[in-house]
Amino acid sequence: MFRKLRNKFLILNMSITSSVMMIAFAVIYIISYNNINSEIAKKLSPQAGMQTVIEGRELPDDTESSKSKVHNRRFSPDDPYSFNIQVDGNGKILEIDSPFHMDEESYKKAADIAWRNKRSSSIVTLEGKQWKYVTTQMKKQVIQGNGQSYTIAENKYQIMFLDVTMYKKTLYQLLITLLSVGIIMLFIIFIISLYFANRAIEPIVETWERQKQFVADASHELKTPISIINANYDVLLANREETIESQLKWLDYIKIGTDRMTKLINDLLSLAKMDDLRFEIQKVPFNMSDAVNDVILSMEAVAAEKDIKLIRSIEPDIIVKSDPERIKQVISILFDNAVKYTDKKGQIEISLTKSKRHVTFSIKNSGKGIAKQDLPKIFDRFYRADSSRTHDTGSYGLGLSIAKTIIERLGGEIYAESVENEYTTFTFTLEF
Structure with missing residues (x-):
């Protein structure tokens, strides 16, 4: 595909x-x-000599000579590579005007070809070169004594040959x-x-594979609470005569299964909502210092149960323009994650600072830490570095994915640092 x-x-x-x-x-x-072709046509434009005759004067008749006249004009570099041949009405050569030293047979051959195709302008090959020719009828202009003039078409033709070898070679x-x-x-x-x-298809392949993995993982995670509910439902059916009070243990198990499934579904819905680019995030100015303190107060009892020491370093009255509910959700996820993976009598350090353009929140907890090879994967959906503690912590590996998605949608950055058997630090930054 x-x-x-x-x-x-x-x-x-x-x-x-x-x-x-x-x-x-x-x-x-x-x-x-x-x-x-335009340049060739320009150089081949009719240049037949327009003979001017004053009425009463006669020009010498070139046709009287039985031999053709050959004029070898001096060649100039500025002149086009061309020669002219004058012929009579029967195609007989009258005069040759050429700067080239070719034998008369070559001129005769050129004149014969041109005369046979005098109505068209074509190309003839002579001595290894290509020549384009054009045939025009020569005319005579007669000037009368009163100054008026008229033109007479003569029974003579001029054939002009132009060397187009270089033009053809250039083309x-x-x-x-x-x-x-x-x-x-x-x-x-x-x-x-x-x-x-x-x-281009790498992101598509990656997204497709992640989607497949996501569906497989979600199905796998949903199987556990559904199995719990079904198993306990079967137990209840098998003891229909018992009272509700005597079956509270099975009902509690069902409640645990439904709670886990509810949490998983809510997490999945949160991810789907944040992944939807059409979902608009409302950004308003709010006091982030107060938001952090509120989350800590709401979860302080959970930390106290494990006798965890809390160290706070929160700059007061830091105002940011963002989504306060989403920021609180991220802080809750990071705080809950820190409490889960901090051993009893451990320590959690929470800090909130601001710079000229950014506000930085970080939470550092002592404990087992995260292996170096697991760090790049911890924000992947359903990824758990310590899968053996899944059921103890009630984690599905979606919390950090949700936090990363929210922070990125808010235009921020989130990352983690860890040293095994020492500490783990999660940090996110937001622009003012």
């Missing part, structure tokens, strides 16, 4: 990331492609680069996505 969930996270993340990356790369390539290299980067990025994204997908 969790593997499927992880794979869904992974596929979703890879799909979104890959789509965004592919769109970005496609946009880069399309923009580069359009820019290069090809860009495509290869984008594909290479895309493949590498997809691999990196897959590794990162897999890592974060595993990290």
